[in-house]
Amino acid sequence: MAVFARxxxxxxxxxxxHGLLPxxxxxxxxxxGRAWSASGxxxxxxxxxxxxxxxxxxEGDFTINVEHGPEALAEADTLIVPAAHERDEPYDNGAMSPPLAEAFARIRPGTRIASICTGAFxxxxxGLLDGKRATTHWSAGARFQRLFPSVELDSDVLYVDEGSVLTSAGIASGVDLCLHMIRRDHGSAVANEVARRTVVPPHRDGGQAQFIRRPVPEPRLSSTGTARAWALDHLQHPLTLKQLADQEAMSVRTFTRRxxxxxxxxxxxxxxxQRVERVRHxxxxxxLSVDQVAARTGFGSASTLRMHFQASLGVSPTAYRRTFRTGSGGHVAASPAAPCEG
Structure with a gap:
């Protein structure tokens, strides 16, 4: 009996x-499920x-009853694999379990296959990502690279489209990925309407980099720690290598090497x-305006700040503030929302 009825x-x-994120x-x-043609x-x-x-x-305190088994994969035009927080799939050696391997064996040639978050594992x-570029949640990047060294992992982007295989980053990036597939299949007008009805942006600026905190680890034994502490107290000023080296009574060459x-x-x-982290804060x-932030973080000018910020996080300071500003929010006038629309 056919799984798909339409x-x-x-x-x-x-x-x-098991361990599905609902x-x-x-x-x-x-x-x-809410992408409709112009005629409805x-x-x-x-x-x-x-x-x-x-x-x-x-992952919650409930189970879901799944009616369909792997026979659905034999009929699908697109297969989407969400994340599961139980780490039994795949195994720690990167191998797929026999039941999952048997399910994947049913996939028809030409099927588009996509993952959300750690579904990329x-x-x-x-073997679908060998030699390809892919992404997954940034926190799982090190494990992913250890298990699958033949995959070109990009932990900064929201999703990667390799044609027949697509991967996305953390949970919300699944929204970006699905909108991208809708846009690819049916054009921007349909994707934008789905985004409007679900009250999400049709396209988000930047990538995962803006969500990742990357403090530089401090070594336990350090001969340059005093200079770093001094620099953090003086980030708003132009700082030279000689000034930093002087804090440790070293030559510039020795200080730079150590x-x-x-x-x-x-x-x-x-x-x-460190200046980018201060800018984020x-x-x-x-x-403060971007010019004022630049002055307080030692970048000197807004243009220099924007250049370094964009290079580090893949998003502009304005877009970053719009996303992360404490207490910020937006108001959208809309008709009463149907399920999944609010």
């Missing part, structure tokens, strides 16, 4: 596993399936990193 629609199968299951159903006809049929149908544990364990040995980057790179916590 001929002519693009068939989307969402493959779930919000990730809802994303494809909510977005792709649905464009996708979305079903949930598992390697073995039945009760699937979620499943795609990689199936600094790189202890911190892992050059003094100038470290200063830029001021954008989030203050109403």
């Amino acid at each position: 001929p002519g629609l693009h068939r989307v199968a969402v493959l779930v596993r 919000i990730e299951l809802g994303i494809p159903h909510c977005l792709m 006809e649905p464009l996708y049929e979305v079903v949930t399936c598992a390697a073995a149908p039945g009760a699937i544990r979620t 499943v795609l990689a364990s199936a 600094f790189r040995e202890e911190v892992g980057v050059s003094p100038q790179q470290w200063l830029t990193q 001021l954008l989030e916590e203050s109403d």
Whole structure:
């Protein structure tokens, strides 16, 4: 008996596993399930399936009953694999479990396959990402690279489109990915309307980098720690290598060598990193203009600040503030929302 009941629609199968994040299951159903043509006809049929149908544990305090098994994969035009927080799939050696491997063996040639968050581990364990660029949640990047060294991991972006295989970053990036697939399938007008109805931006600025805190680790034994502490107290001023070296009574050459040995980057790179972190804090916590923030963080000018900020985080200071400003918010006038629209 056929799993999909509506001929002519693009068939989307969402493959779930124990430890499912419920919000990730809802994303494809909510977005792709509400993509309609100009005449109001649905464009996708979305079903949930598992390697073995039945009760699937979620990350929450409830289970979901999945009616469909791996036979859904044999009919799907698109397969989406959400994350699961139980680390039994794939195994620690990067191998896929036999039930999941048997399910993947049913996928038809030409099926588009996508992952949300750490669902990328499943795609990689199936060999679908070998030699390709991919992403996953930034916190899982080190484990992913250890298990799948043949994959070109980009931990800064929201999603990666490699044609027939797509991967996305953390949970909310599943929204970006589904909107991208809708846009690719049916154009911007349809994707924008889905975004409007679900009250999400049709396109987000930047990538994962803006969400990641990357403080430079402090070495336990340090001969340059005094200089770093002094620099943090004087970030608003132009700082030279000689000034930093003088704090440790070293020559510039010796200081530069020891600094790189202890911190892992050059003094100038470290200063830029610390200034960017200070900028982030001021954008989030203050109403200072970009010019004022530049003056207080040692960048000197707004243009220099923007250049370094964009290079570090992939997003402009204005866009970053709009996203992370404490107490900020937006108001959207809309008609009463249907389910998944508010």
